Amino acid sequence: MTTDSCIGEEFDELKRGAWTVEEDSLLIHYINRHGDGRWNTLAKSAGLKRTGKSCRLRWLNYLKPDTKRGNLTPQEQLLILNLHSKWGNRWSKIARHLPGRTDNEIKNYWRTRVQKQTRHLKIDSGSQRFVEALQRFWMPRLLEKVEQSSSSSINSTASTLTAETSQNKLTADHFQTKETPCTCTCTCTSSSSLQPNIWASDTCGKMLPEMYGDSAVCSLQDIEFCYIETTNELDLGSDTLNFQLPPDNDRIRSDDMAADMDYWNMDELW
DNA sequence: AATGGGAACAACCGCCTATTC
DNA sequence: TGAATAGGCGGTTGTTCCCAT
Numbered sequence: 001m002t003t004d005s006c007i008g009e010e011f012d013e014l015k016r017g018a019w020t021v022e023e024d025s026l027l028i029h030y031i032n033r034h035g036d037g038r039w040n041t042l043a044k045s046a047g048l049k050r051t052g053k054s055c056r057l058r059w060l061n062y063l064k065p066d067t068k069r070g071n072l073t074p075q076e077q078l079l080i081l082n083l084h085s086k087w088g089n090r091w092s093k094i095a096r097h098l099p100g101r102t103d104n105e106i107k108n109y110w111r112t113r114v115q116k117q118t119r120h121l122k123i124d125s126g127s128q129r130f131v132e133a134l135q136r137f138w139m140p141r142l143l144e145k146v147e148q149s150s151s152s153s154i155n156s157t158a159s160t161l162t163a164e165t166s167q168n169k170l171t172a173d174h175f176q177t178k179e180t181p182c183t184c185t186c187t188c189t190s191s192s193s194l195q196p197n198i199w200a201s202d203t204c205g206k207m208l209p210e211m212y213g214d215s216a217v218c219s220l221q222d223i224e225f226c227y228i229e230t231t232n233e234l235d236l237g238s239d240t241l242n243f244q245l246p247p248d249n250d251r252i253r254s255d256d257m258a259a260d261m262d263y264w265n266m267d268e269l270w
Numbered sequence: 271a272a273t274g275g276g277a278a279c280a281a282c283c284g285c286c287t288a289t290t291c
Numbered sequence: 292t293g294a295a296t297a298g299g300c301g302g303t304t305g306t307t308c309c310c311a312t
Binding site: 016017018019051053054057058061062104105108109111112113116 | 277278279280281282283
């Protein structure tokens with residue numbers, strides 16, 4: 001197949017390697033005028049001596065306006081671990097649930113950060129032991145960071161969690177249910193005319209598309225914790241997120257979560 | 271100050287599927 | 292219907308930067 005492996009003399013003219021500012025500018029301006037897609041044609045029309053594939057990758061991974069730069073937040077890391085435990089190396093699928101993040105970025109994170117730790121601990125990243133380490137130690141530790149970074153006041157034993165949102169996120173504490181599935185209710189009251197979107201996931205990486213919208217009820221199975229974040233900024237003073245957990249007597253606490261923490265010595269790793 | 275090693279990330283490659291003609 | 296092409300995906304490689312020695 002010669003999809004984008006251009007043949008003949010054109011091949012010699014194709015540029016590879018790092019993109020220059022001028023090339024970026026050409027690509028951005030062309031897409032702003034004509035839109036993306038038809039990448040091979042686009043590359044030629046824009047005057048870029050690159051393959052269509054290269055242009056597409058550059059645009060999606062780096063130049064696209066809503067692309068987030070910088071370190072992954074603890075929330076994002078947590079979600080990646082969740083989703084990877086469910087879907088494996090389905091990077092693009094995982095990336096679709098992290099707005100602004102690319103599959104490439106997530107893949108790099110996994111390889112450099114997560115797999116580094118599996119090497120350090122001398123465990124196979126595909127092993128049950130690794131999955132257990134993720135779910136029992138790394139995720140709770142990340143969750144702690146999430147909670148520390150949020151000024152929301154969470155009472156994990158309350159059946160209703162309410163946060164005056166100084167940030168646009170609300171995190172419920174660890175809990176496990178005696179009965180599955182259980183029902184959580186999430187509502188968001190926004191003073192702005194623009195209603196926020198809400199999403200949530202459980203530790204198994206189950207995403208809840210039915211949670212999109214300003215109010216939703218969802219059924220979850222095997223919950224250890226639930227995480228809710230609005231995808232747009234709320235009014236810091238007046239907006240409210242409410243997260244209704246299952247009744248307290250339907251939940252069990254996972255207090256023995258960190259029994260073996262010393263063994264893993266996670267502080268050295270994250 | 272030089273340099274070697276490792277981490278992080280950008281970019282490429284090859285394969286596969288979807289779409290178009 | 293089948294060939295050609297385009298696009299998407301996961302794996303891999305190359306480059307740059309930082310830090311320890």
